[in-house]
Amino acid sequence: MIEPRYKSEDPNWDARVRASFAKQGAMRLLGAKISELQPGNCTIELPYRDDLAQQHGYFHAGITSAIADSAGGYAALTLFPALSDVLTVEFKVNLIAPAHGGTLVAEACVVRSGRTLTICTVDVCVERDGERIPCGLMQQTLIRIDPK
Amino acid sequence: MIEPRYKSEDPNWDARVRASFAKQGAMRLLGAKISELQPGNCTIELPYRDDLAQQHGYFHAGITSAIADSAGGYAALTLFPALSDVLTVEFKVNLIAPAHGGTLVAEACVVRSGRTLTICTVDVCVERDGERIPCGLMQQTLIRIDPK
Amino acid sequence: MIEPRYKSEDPNWDARVRASFAKQGAMRLLGAKISELQPGNCTIELPYRDDLAQQHGYFHAGITSAIADSAGGYAALTLFPALSDVLTVEFKVNLIAPAHGGTLVAEACVVRSGRTLTICTVDVCVERDGERIPCGLMQQTLIRIDPK
Amino acid sequence: MIEPRYKSEDPNWDARVRASFAKQGAMRLLGAKISELQPGNCTIELPYRDDLAQQHGYFHAGITSAIADSAGGYAALTLFPALSDVLTVEFKVNLIAPAHGGTLVAEACVVRSGRTLTICTVDVCVERDGERIPCGLMQQTLIRIDPK
Numbered sequence: 001m002i003e004p005r006y007k008s009e010d011p012n013w014d015a016r017v018r019a020s021f022a023k024q025g026a027m028r029l030l031g032a033k034i035s036e037l038q039p040g041n042c043t044i045e046l047p048y049r050d051d052l053a054q055q056h057g058y059f060h061a062g063i064t065s066a067i068a069d070s071a072g073g074y075a076a077l078t079l080f081p082a083l084s085d086v087l088t089v090e091f092k093v094n095l096i097a098p099a100h101g102g103t104l105v106a107e108a109c110v111v112r113s114g115r116t117l118t119i120c121t122v123d124v125c126v127e128r129d130g131e132r133i134p135c136g137l138m139q140q141t142l143i144r145i146d147p148k
Numbered sequence: 149m150i151e152p153r154y155k156s157e158d159p160n161w162d163a164r165v166r167a168s169f170a171k172q173g174a175m176r177l178l179g180a181k182i183s184e185l186q187p188g189n190c191t192i193e194l195p196y197r198d199d200l201a202q203q204h205g206y207f208h209a210g211i212t213s214a215i216a217d218s219a220g221g222y223a224a225l226t227l228f229p230a231l232s233d234v235l236t237v238e239f240k241v242n243l244i245a246p247a248h249g250g251t252l253v254a255e256a257c258v259v260r261s262g263r264t265l266t267i268c269t270v271d272v273c274v275e276r277d278g279e280r281i282p283c284g285l286m287q288q289t290l291i292r293i294d295p296k
Numbered sequence: 297m298i299e300p301r302y303k304s305e306d307p308n309w310d311a312r313v314r315a316s317f318a319k320q321g322a323m324r325l326l327g328a329k330i331s332e333l334q335p336g337n338c339t340i341e342l343p344y345r346d347d348l349a350q351q352h353g354y355f356h357a358g359i360t361s362a363i364a365d366s367a368g369g370y371a372a373l374t375l376f377p378a379l380s381d382v383l384t385v386e387f388k389v390n391l392i393a394p395a396h397g398g399t400l401v402a403e404a405c406v407v408r409s410g411r412t413l414t415i416c417t418v419d420v421c422v423e424r425d426g427e428r429i430p431c432g433l434m435q436q437t438l439i440r441i442d443p444k
Numbered sequence: 445m446i447e448p449r450y451k452s453e454d455p456n457w458d459a460r461v462r463a464s465f466a467k468q469g470a471m472r473l474l475g476a477k478i479s480e481l482q483p484g485n486c487t488i489e490l491p492y493r494d495d496l497a498q499q500h501g502y503f504h505a506g507i508t509s510a511i512a513d514s515a516g517g518y519a520a521l522t523l524f525p526a527l528s529d530v531l532t533v534e535f536k537v538n539l540i541a542p543a544h545g546g547t548l549v550a551e552a553c554v555v556r557s558g559r560t561l562t563i564c565t566v567d568v569c570v571e572r573d574g575e576r577i578p579c580g581l582m583q584q585t586l587i588r589i590d591p592k
Contacts, residue, residue: 025199026208029177051173054218060174061236062217066210070202088209089413090437092240092388092536092583094563096556111581112540116412117385117439119538119581121565137555137563139536139583141386141437143413237561238585240388240435240536242415244408259433260392264560265533265587267390267433269417285407285415287388287435289534289585291561321495322504325473347469350514356470357532358513362506366498384505388536 006040006110010082013039017074020085024070032067034074040110042074048101058098064106064124064136065093071108072120072140079113083147089117091140099135102128106136118142154188154258158230161187165222168233172218180215182222188258190222196249206246212254212272212284213241219256220268220288227261231295237265239288247283250276254284266290302336302406306378309335313370316381320366328363330370336406338370344397354394360402360420360432361389367404368416368436375409379443385413387436395431398424402432414438450484450554454526457483461518464529468514476511478518484554486518492545502542508550508568508580509537515552516564516584523557527591533561535584543579546572550580562586 010016014037021027021034027044030052036043044067046052046059054060069088077086105125112119124136158164162185169175169182175192178200184191192215194200194207202208217236225234253273260267272284306312310333317323317330323340326348332339340363342348342355350356365384373382401421408415420432454460458481465471465478471488474496480487488511490496490503498504513532521530549569556563568580 020203023203024208025197025201026211029199049173051177053173054221055168055171056233060172060214060217061239062210062214063174065213065217065239066208069208069210069213073202085204087246088243090240090242090386091209091213092238094238094556094583094585095236096563098235112538112578119540121581134556137565137583139538139581141538238534242408242435242437244415260390260430267392269433282408285417285435287390287433289390316499319499320504321493321497322507325495345469347473349469350517351464351467352529356468356510356513357535358506358510359470361509361513361535362504365504365506365509369498381500383542384539386536386538387505387509388534390534391532394531 006079008039008078012082013078016082017077020077021074026066027070030063030066037078039078040075041108042071043105043107044071046104058100059104061095064095064099064104067104068093068106068122068124068136068138071106072122072138073142075108075110075120076118076142079110080144085145087143087145089141089143091138093136093138095136097133097135099126102126116144154227156187156226160230161226164230165225168225169222174214175218178211178214187226188223189256190219191253191255192219194252206248207252209243212243212247212252215252216241216254216270216272216284216286219254220270220286221290223256223258223268224266224290227258228292233293235291235293237289237291239286241284241286243284245281245283247274250274264292302375304335304374308378309374312378313373316373317370322362323366326359326362333374335374336371337404338367339401339403340367342400354396355400357391360391360395360400363400364389364402364418364420364432364434367402368418368434369438371404371406371416372414372438375406376440381441383439383441385437385439387434389432389434391432393429393431395422398422412440450523452483452522456526457522460526461521464521465518470510471514474507474510483522484519485552486515487549487551488515490548502544503548505539508539508543508548511548512537512550512566512568512580512582515550516566516582517586519552519554519564520562520586523554524588529589531587531589533585533587535582537580537582539580541577541579543570546570560588
């Protein structure tokens with residue numbers, strides 16, 4: 001699917017999305033940061049730590065999902081009106097290879113931006129020693145919450 | 149679907165599963181604990197903290213997914229032979245209501261235990277003031293990793 | 297998850313749902329019938345034919361999904377106001393065992409009925425020689441379309 | 445995710461895959477055809493008919509899923525050894541826009557080809573009057589069945 005190019009209606013989209021991300025206690029706990037933000041796209045990075053791992057020392061599938069979910073949510077939010085907010089309806093993620101060490105990188109793009117629902121796909125790679133190994137793939141549905 | 153009753157082939161299943169859970173750095177970071185464990189079932193609990201939340205103060209969807217994923221993985225592992233291990237292939241989760249405060253409870257049960265693949269469903273509720281509010285529903289596929 | 301009990305607001309729900317089902321050309325092509333209908337529940341049955349199969353003679357995963365999708369959609373529709381309609385947002389299905397011969401039975405129940413979105417789970421079994429073998433499990437999100 | 449380029453180990457992959465597709469009674473019933481086949485890719489087309497529709501005259505979500513599921517399965521099968529076969533483990537599909545009339549086109553590509561499991565994504569469009577409107581997006585897990 002060719003990724004569509006988007007334009008945000010809200011001139012303040014960048015600051016608005018970063019302010020929302022800054023309020024996510026969970027992203028702070030994990031140590032995740034937004035490394036790229038464009039209308040319809042958001043990339044989140046997370047350096048490896050032992051306390052993000054499962055029993056074999058790989059990134060925990062839930063942690064991988066957490067940054068992919070936030071990346072998709074913020075990719076969606078870039079395109080919303082100034083006062084609207086976003087909630088995850090559901091997502092599905094395949095863990096396509098174990099991710100150990102290095103930095104986890106979740107790149108989200110909006111594939112369909114509707115009035116109520118937004119669909120994103122998120123590619124997750126692990127970057128290590130200059131290499132990028134795909135480790136996760138998410139397909140996600142989000143809902144726009146408008147002010148009453 | 150009527151939940152099947154299972155019997156583990158490994159007499160040591162309980163200690164084996166708890167030892168694996170204790171190695172998950174991510175569960176320690178979040179503050180999650182196993183509260184029930186039976187062959188084919190695992191329940192994980194996680195008390196609310198601000199640093200587990202998204203921008204509105206609800207449990208982050210990724211955190212909800214993380215404990216649901218571990219619950220499903222360990223429900224599967226109870227039924228595996230002593231030397232086998234488990235990896236998540238994929239999961240899909242619906243966030244059916246925002247979960248705020250209280251304790252998040254993820255109850256996993258194995259619905260199909262095959263030689264290679266195991267399928268689990270996980271119900272996630274938030275327990276608060278003696279009430280249980282359903283907040284998530286996961287359907288998950290896991291793979292058994294046998295020693296070489 | 298304990299299945300909630302529902303009451304429809306529309307006294308005419310049964311006739312309304314059956315009329316909509318009768319308009320689904322695809323269900324007629326396959327030979328599928330509604331065998332049970334209650335507020336929040338719908339069961340669809342489909343007897344085996346060779347032209348519903350994949351390369352090994354099992355029910356095709358897409359055919360299994362088609363009746364499960366309709367069952368979920370109509371379980372949702374039982375609870376909607378008289379003039380509203382339903383569309384599938386997305387679903388995820390596990391094919392937990394090959395289904396050959398007999399009758400495919402898809403039992404859907406609503407697990408969450410919101411103003412905009414409805415979540416269903418659908419169990420699919422094959423009934424043959426008095427036995428019921430679970431063969432599929434779906435988790436589905438639907439959207440209510442209200443008249444303008 | 446950059447789509448990987450694949451090479452099949454089996455020189456006879458094209459004839460092998462087409463022979464398997466020809467055995468799918470369900471694809472014949474629907475009127476679906478393979479329109480493109482490469483190692484790691486398969487495209488299936490399905491012209492609109494009323495008996496493939498749901499209650500509003502759109503392609504039924506289950507029919508859309510059926511051709512997407514076959515496209516993914518055969519994209520996977522192109523890469524398998526000569527005597528191996530493929531089964532769908534699970535898939536998740538978003539119906540991103542109603543598809544009415546024209547020809548439904550499901551383009552599958554393998555994103556990860558492992559020894560046991562293969563992951564595909566499938567884009568579904570409707571082609572009408574020279575336009576292509578995206579209408580579905582699938583993420584699918586398949587298992588390789590080796591001869592005993």
